[in-house]
Amino acid sequence: MDLFKKIFSIFAAISFFVSLALPAQAKVEGDTIILGAAVSLTGKYSTNGEHTQNGYNMAVQRINDMGGVTVGGKSYKFDIIYYDDESDSGRAAQLAERLIKQDGVQYMLGPYSSGLTKAMAPVTEENQIPMVEANGASRSLFTKGYKYLFAVLSAANQYLEVAIDLAVEKNGGNPVNIAMAFEQDAFSQDVRIGVVEAAERTGSTIIIDDKLPKELNDMAATLAKVKATKPDVLVVSGHSKGALTAIRQISEMKVDIPMLAMTHCDASKLAKQHGKNSEYALCAAQWHKTLSYSDSFFGDGQQFDKDFNDMFGYAPPYQAAESAAALLVYKAAFERANSFDKEKVRDALAQTDMQTFYGNIKFNDTGQNIAKPMVLFQVRCEGDVCANRVVAPTKWASHELVHPIPSWSTR
Amino acid sequence: MNNKIIFYGLIVAFGLVVPFLFPAFKLQISIMLILIILSLTWDVQGGQMGYNTFGNILFFGLGMYICSSFQIGLFFPLAEWTASGGEKTFVHTPTQFFQGFAVGLVLSGIIPALVAALIGYGILGLRGHYFAICTLGLGIAAGELAGGIELVGAGQGMTSPPWPKGIGDTELRSEFFYYICFTLMVCTFLFLRWAYTTRFGLVLNAIRDNEDKAEAMGINTMRYKITGWVVSAFFVGMAGGLMGNMIGYIEPVETAFAGRTFGVFMVLMAILGGKGTLWGPVIGAVAFHIFKEGFWIFFLGWQYVALGALIVIVVIFFPEGIMGWFREKYPERFGEVIDEEDRKAEVKLN
Numbered sequence: 001m002d003l004f005k006k007i008f009s010i011f012a013a014i015s016f017f018v019s020l021a022l023p024a025q026a027k028v029e030g031d032t033i034i035l036g037a038a039v040s041l042t043g044k045y046s047t048n049g050e051h052t053q054n055g056y057n058m059a060v061q062r063i064n065d066m067g068g069v070t071v072g073g074k075s076y077k078f079d080i081i082y083y084d085d086e087s088d089s090g091r092a093a094q095l096a097e098r099l100i101k102q103d104g105v106q107y108m109l110g111p112y113s114s115g116l117t118k119a120m121a122p123v124t125e126e127n128q129i130p131m132v133e134a135n136g137a138s139r140s141l142f143t144k145g146y147k148y149l150f151a152v153l154s155a156a157n158q159y160l161e162v163a164i165d166l167a168v169e170k171n172g173g174n175p176v177n178i179a180m181a182f183e184q185d186a187f188s189q190d191v192r193i194g195v196v197e198a199a200e201r202t203g204s205t206i207i208i209d210d211k212l213p214k215e216l217n218d219m220a221a222t223l224a225k226v227k228a229t230k231p232d233v234l235v236v237s238g239h240s241k242g243a244l245t246a247i248r249q250i251s252e253m254k255v256d257i258p259m260l261a262m263t264h265c266d267a268s269k270l271a272k273q274h275g276k277n278s279e280y281a282l283c284a285a286q287w288h289k290t291l292s293y294s295d296s297f298f299g300d301g302q303q304f305d306k307d308f309n310d311m312f313g314y315a316p317p318y319q320a321a322e323s324a325a326a327l328l329v330y331k332a333a334f335e336r337a338n339s340f341d342k343e344k345v346r347d348a349l350a351q352t353d354m355q356t357f358y359g360n361i362k363f364n365d366t367g368q369n370i371a372k373p374m375v376l377f378q379v380r381c382e383g384d385v386c387a388n389r390v391v392a393p394t395k396w397a398s399h400e401l402v403h404p405i406p407s408w409s410t411r
Numbered sequence: 412m413n414n415k416i417i418f419y420g421l422i423v424a425f426g427l428v429v430p431f432l433f434p435a436f437k438l439q440i441s442i443m444l445i446l447i448i449l450s451l452t453w454d455v456q457g458g459q460m461g462y463n464t465f466g467n468i469l470f471f472g473l474g475m476y477i478c479s480s481f482q483i484g485l486f487f488p489l490a491e492w493t494a495s496g497g498e499k500t501f502v503h504t505p506t507q508f509f510q511g512f513a514v515g516l517v518l519s520g521i522i523p524a525l526v527a528a529l530i531g532y533g534i535l536g537l538r539g540h541y542f543a544i545c546t547l548g549l550g551i552a553a554g555e556l557a558g559g560i561e562l563v564g565a566g567q568g569m570t571s572p573p574w575p576k577g578i579g580d581t582e583l584r585s586e587f588f589y590y591i592c593f594t595l596m597v598c599t600f601l602f603l604r605w606a607y608t609t610r611f612g613l614v615l616n617a618i619r620d621n622e623d624k625a626e627a628m629g630i631n632t633m634r635y636k637i638t639g640w641v642v643s644a645f646f647v648g649m650a651g652g653l654m655g656n657m658i659g660y661i662e663p664v665e666t667a668f669a670g671r672t673f674g675v676f677m678v679l680m681a682i683l684g685g686k687g688t689l690w691g692p693v694i695g696a697v698a699f700h701i702f703k704e705g706f707w708i709f710f711l712g713w714q715y716v717a718l719g720a721l722i723v724i725v726v727i728f729f730p731e732g733i734m735g736w737f738r739e740k741y742p743e744r745f746g747e748v749i750d751e752e753d754r755k756a757e758v759k760l761n
Contacts, residue, residue: 189567
């Protein structure tokens with residue numbers, strides 16, 4: 001039995017040291033305001049998790065370099081505690097609790113993806129910790145009466161509604177036939193809700209409605225059906241992997257469709273990876289560098305694009321831009337609250353009404369940003385160089401929408 | 412015997428005061444208790460019976476969905492709760508919450524146990540690698556199926572009922588779930604400890620050592636194999652029900668049928684601690700959880716590489732697990748009698 005006692009005391013000692021190794025930090029240490037974030041550094045969202053983290057880091061550095069956050073006449077710097085949620089919603093919920101309970105974090109930043117945000121929001125809400133999130137677009141986040149959740153982005157159901165409207169418009173105002181394929185995850189299924197509603201509104205018919213497995217890498221069955229039924233528009237959503245898979249197989253199978261609407265074209269660097277094969281794909285985005293918004297930290301979109309490129313070596317997808325904007329919202333809220341009291345910070349967040357390089361930000365009662373529209377762009381190529389060109393809304397459109405997409409035999 | 416009672420008493424006492432010693436770690440420790448249950452029950456098949464199953468995660472996910480579905484469905488329309496990714500909000504009163512939780516938790520043990528009995532009859536006829544591969548498919552298939560069932564939120568997942576308003580804060584919530592987890596862990600441990608001392612335990616070992624021989628001796632091995640799986644499924648299902656409530660959000664392949672995380676962890680923990688022993692899975696789970704959480708802090712982004720290195724070290728230096736290593740070092744403490752004279756006697760080969 002001594003042996004068991006020994007084992008027991010060893011583990012008691014280990015747990016004691018682990019608890020020492022993780023001292024509960026205060027929300028504000030010295031002249032540093034500590035924010036907590038769980039982002040996907042590994043797993044299926046690792047690419048977008050990295051965009052999120054880079055966006056956060058760039059904004060923290062910029063704000064700190066430009067004098068930090070002034071509260072009570074004193075200047076504070078931002079710092080972020082990161083954990084890796086492994087693209088796993090169970091893990092994300094645990095990490096939210098860990099950041100709050102063990103690390104003593106009082107202000108949270110969101111993770112990447114709707115699913116993970118949905119997993120974390122109940123925890124932050126129960127603990128009454130404000131969370132400004134930039135990558136959780138699911139509409140159900142805004143119907144739960146959450147008081148401490150603030151999203152700087154437009155809801156997922158708004159992503160591709162515009163595309164359906166465009167298709168109807170191009171069809172002379174007549175209803176269209178829609179084929180759609182969505183990944184089985186929170187975000188894509190929310191995009192689906194938006195498309196279904198748009199179809200009902202315009203009287204359009206959904207002729208193919210496929211659900212695709214997670215980590216989408218084959219949709220040949222859907223495309224075979226598309227080839228046979230010839231719909232007016234094909235809608236695909238499945239994060240970056242879904243966008244890449246769709247283009248790869250559409251070009252391999254030479255599927256002709258008048259309109260192809262997708263998400264995550266810029267995060268997956270579609271135009272670069274698939275070049276001319278991706279031409280004419282229509283993509284929903286939260287932000288594009290050519291939009292005419294600006295602020296005093298990042299300048300305008302073009303400037304942000306350049307600075308981000310210098311720092312990380314690639315063009316910023318909108319995931320990075322919205323993440324950076326989340327920090328600007330926090331900074332402004334701290335200064336307006338002029339306090340570190342989380343309730344006061346929450347109230348200040350709720351009153352946010354500002355312009356950033358990423359767009360206008362103003363929250364409604366449910367914490368949703370209602371001041372910023374979605375944009376649609378189309379991949380267009382000049383020679384062998386392909387890029388995303390804004391085609392809607394008309395205010396920022398730099399190019400005309402090409403419709404219908406030329407058939408593969410002529411491309 | 413007295414020593415044993417003191418030892419167990421100490422552990423239970425420690426378990427009871429843990430939430431007050433480490434108030435910030437309640438959820439972490441609760442999850443560790445869940446992991447202990449998972450590895451203990453995996454060991455019934457993997458260790459005692461010699462059937463390496465990857466399918467126990469099926470019962471974990473089932474339990475999670477069943478518990479939450481009943482918690483919700485008893486008082487509100489489940490289809491509306493999960494519609495459009497859970498847009499509508501319903502609020503449980505405290506009475507509704509606890510009634511639903513009690514019913515849900517019991518059913519989350521019983522239904523997976525029934526499922527185990529049903530599918531066990533077919534699957535447990537397979538042996539060795541064939542059994543392992545077949546059970547691996549179970550978890551994956553269940554995840555994909557759950558991802559298509561609208562009633563439980565399909566790919567959007569479903570939220571489990573939030574802690575009712577008006578009775579205590581988040582501290583009370585974590586304490587409540589901690590004690591339920593602790594009770595379930597103790598029950599699982601005591602039940603298995605008792606079961607292993609009965610004929611049931613002996614038959615399981617006989618199946619592991621030589622199933623054909625056991626059958627030839629007149630033992631209806633299938634009956635025992637199914638019983639073993641039913642026992643595992645019962646406790647794993649309840650663990651799943653608890654986990655769903657603690658996490659608050661059920662996602663078909665990431666939290667419920669999480670073959671890639673919990674499904675693998677339960678095997679790893681049992682092997683790390685020493686499979687085929689009573690204490691091995693417990694020690695394995697505790698060590699694994701502490702290492703894993705440590706790696707997550709100190710090797711951010713590289714945690715799985717560090718975990719992989721740990722597995723390699725275990726396989727090379729402790730092939731029998733921690734308990735196996737102790738057993739080799741101090742066999743007399745495990746009740747193995749060593750004839751010192753015989754041990755020291757010179758061995759002469761002809």
